[in-house]
Amino acid sequence: MTNIIENVRQEIKQIISLSFKKAAESGELPQVELPEVTIEVPREKEHGDFSTNIVMQVSKQLKKAPRLAAETIINNMNLTDTYIEKVECAGPGFINFHLKINWLFDALKTIQSEKDNYGRIELGKGKKVMVEYVSANPTGPLHMGNARGGALGDCIASVLDAAGYDVTREFYVNDAGNQIEKFGISLEARYIQLLKGEDAMPFPEDGYHGEDIIDHMKDYIGLYGDKLLNAETDERRKALVEFALPRNIERIKTALESYGVKHDFWFSEKSLYDSGELDETIKLLKENNCTVEKEGALWLKGEVMGSEKDEVLVRNNGYPTYFAADIAYHRNKFLKRNYDWVINLWGADHHGHVARMKGAIASMGINPDKLDVVLFQLVRLYRNGEIARMSKRTGRTISLVDLLEEVGRDAARFIFNTKASGSHLDFDLDLAVQQSNDNPVYYVQYAHARISSLLKRLEDEGVKVPTVDETDLTLLQAKEELELLKRLAEYPEEIRISAVTLEPSRLTRYVQDVAGLFHSFYNACNVKNEEENLRKARVLLVDSTRIVIKNVLTLLSITAPERM
């Protein structure tokens, strides 16, 4: 629950604005309107732990050379009872802050006292957020897009949870509308083909060509034979959908479960039809004068969405579009269930819908800023250096189940979170299964296993992880020790930034960094055979590293093995 870095940052902001005030009161500097003071971590270590460029930003108003003004500001600072040891003016007018080394030791104490909760912060306290992800069409198996969206969405939800938000994870089940019609037609065609031969019924060009459709019908025939052969076509399709749809949903649930992706709610699109919410929403849009009727259909006006084109809500055959249902769904999220923030994960091919959806909810009086859509670029699978294609249509899909069989859950989840969501992701199947340091997930897991093994050996010799109170942390002085410790101290801040940017990929990079620093430390510093007091301090550092790696991996739902 403690984010020391954020606390220090706030402290520095406070010190700076007080110093400006003081300098103005004494007449050393003119009074200025300060913009938001940004405190950053300099790249160069010599530039201190924190730095600000505030003086350069306001140097024109100060009518004084930036360096001189910075000196004045520094002289007016009150640093008693802070972590700040030294303040310097540098370069063209930066103010650099060097922290007392004990801030690192306090961070270590925090890790030891918070343990499994270390890293958790209260950024989102009291805010209800929904993350909706995967939401795959239940007309077939999960594909690579769902796999990436699943890993991403699940980890975004976990990051927000760690950041203190009240998080709900949801899967929107598209169990109504046009694709279900198409599903029924596809099933029916396969059903008849299986019973009466390929030529008995041509397969619709835009139907679902996957093998799974045939498999469903083989199973159906095995159970019920040809009893639907002479039924009315509507009745037949309905019966076949009622057979296959629950099976598909069940398979999706099973696949996601073995992927470690969990949802709190499975929200049915059909329920929006049944409950009347869809009609209600359309009516509301009409009343708000957001719609126009033409060509026998009902359209949402383009101006509502900041677009030149109108969009169909209700077709001329009377059926609502997916878009209409989606508007009703979002109205449900915001107005019926009162979420403060809604995050949707969509494949990048849906980017055109973002502005439309925001416009649509705005027309119902919902602040569109409360909706964030994370668009993720699509995945290319590589095997033997060649693109492994996935296509539902050809039936040669590489499904999520296939992927998990081939590379396992840990590698899949980790790799899908190594790139920013907006970047294209090339998934190298060969690399993902390699148990070598080329494979980042093994590199990190190995660090955890190494630590666990070391602590186990020490325990066997009667050496336990000491308490902070019985340890002299000031003995940690080696470069490798301090660099590792500093990185561990940054974890809550990493959580904060990941939550703000909705980028869990930051955490996979972070944990690789921690693992790397640990390996360097391990190589440079002996633990087990060291003099007792130093050993205690190092054991505490090692155990703290274990806690952080474990916490990150757990957050990502990746196992942290004790031996490898």
Add this chain to the structure above:
RNA sequence: GUGCCCAUAGCUCAGCAGGAUAGAGCGUCGGUUUCCUAAACCGCAGGCCGGAGGUUCGAAUCCUCUUGGGCACACCA
């Protein structure tokens, strides 16, 4: 045609509410183990941040134009 995303080391990518000498992993090459897991570590080499202008004390980062990739523009979802 209109709109969105992307372009940084040989490869895969970070950095992009402007900051001080542009980073990491992999790959290449060279080292490290009588010692806690060598699935590790250390070191060398590698860059006109796609191109051209502009804003600024200061640009990989912001703006304009341009080139090359990906995607979207249905009474599909």
